[in-house]
Amino acid sequence: MNHFMKLFSIAAFTFLVLDFIWLLLIAKKMYQDHIGDLLGPTKIIPAVVFYGLYLVGILFFVVYPAIEKDNLLYAISAGAFLGVLCYGTYDLTNLATIKDWSSLVTVIDLIWGGFVTATTCGITVFIAQHFNWR
Template sequence: MNAFIRFYLLCAGIFLVFDLFWLLVVSKKMYQHFIGGLMGETKIVPAILFYLIYIAGVVFFVIVPGVEKGSLVYVLGSGALLGLICYATYDLTNLATLKDWPVMMTIIDLIWGMFVTAAASGITYWLNILLFGGNT
């Protein structure tokens, strides 16, 4: 199997488990509290597109270079940085353009983006070593 596809499938599964737990269990009440008036019905196609694109970026910019360098530290650091950049794009744009967008939710989302991207990247890196000997 092509390494990119292997990394993609591993990372997608891990990221999805983390993010579904976050969205359905941890943050559901927070979002309702902070932006309940803005929330509508979830549109599945844009959500799927986000995950497909985001995971491709994580694999391309974080996991592949980290595996090539043989560095978990690189994977965790660049995963956290990419998570910060991508989640900041969404949250800081909302903070800049939407009336009453909560600063606290922005901060929480930025921390979550850093954590989930670094964690999914790190676990993918580790599973690649465990299951495939660290090969690309």
């Protein structure tokens, strides 16, 4: 398996496990309480496209540069920034344009986006460093 597929698999497993725990066990009630009237049924294809694009973005913008720099701290900090940036794009746009969008959901999502992306990048780079994947 080439390096891209190995790194993608590690990042995908990490991100998806964390995000499903978040979405299904931790934040589900919060979303229902604060934006429940705005929620519709989950559409699988757009979700799959998002996860695929986001994971490729994580690899391109954070993981590969961190591996090249051999810098785990870079992976974590750049991952946190990318997560806040991307989740902020969604949540802050919603806050600006959707009448009943929740400010609390926006703040929590920004924190979550930073955390889940930083963690995914950190774990992926840590494993790549451990196995000396350059």
